[in-house]
Amino acid sequence: MHAEFLGKDPESTEGASPTLFATDRADRVTYVAQGWKVTDPQVLADVGPVPDHETLIEIPEEVLKFYARRYQQENGAGN
Template identity: 40%
Template sequence: MPATGAPAPGRRNLAQPPTTTSEHGNCPTLYEHVETGDIVVQGDRLTDPEDLAQLRDVGDHETFVVIPRELLTRFAPKE
């Protein structure tokens, strides 16, 4: 994403809660990839070792972010 907080070309901002935890107010946020319809999630990286130890089948290329449940239940596409 560009540093300005604007979605990258081909991305549409779907949701950002009115109160954010980001220093710059950019996250957590949901984006939609315009061409594929895939959802891109922006949030604080999950770093707690106990939480990470419970996750399974994690690829080297994968990472995890934490987002409020409200963001998904209120703003995620319902299609």
Template identity: 40%
Template sequence: MALHLLCKDPESPNNGSPTLYYDDETHSYLLQGWRVTDAAARLAGITIPDHETIVEFPPRLLRLFPGAESAPQAGAPSPADEH
């Protein structure tokens, strides 16, 4: 498995996250973001299964996401497709 760095928030303090990766084994994306610390208030209307989580990232990261034409092509179902 190899994770490929696709984009990183250039305005992030300490050069950390949010960061978007592509996993060439599962053909899926991983988003490193900020933990939602006030989940009771902000996520009250969302049903989140035990095997999932929610991460937060700023709108400025969206402009750095690769477009569909330049994103890696999926050749196999992702783990999300199996749930």
């Protein structure tokens, strides 16, 4: 599996860059998100138990726009 860079938070500093990648999995469409690890106790309580093989990350809305752009391009939206 490979990851294709889609974009990073334009307001982030070097080394602290929430980023979104698309994978080339053959069996399903997936994305890899790099973001800030969630440590806020209230958020963790609101979400509830997270399996040991998973983690919660926080990413800015600006980063999600890269997903929306890719989705629109692949599905012919906006033509």
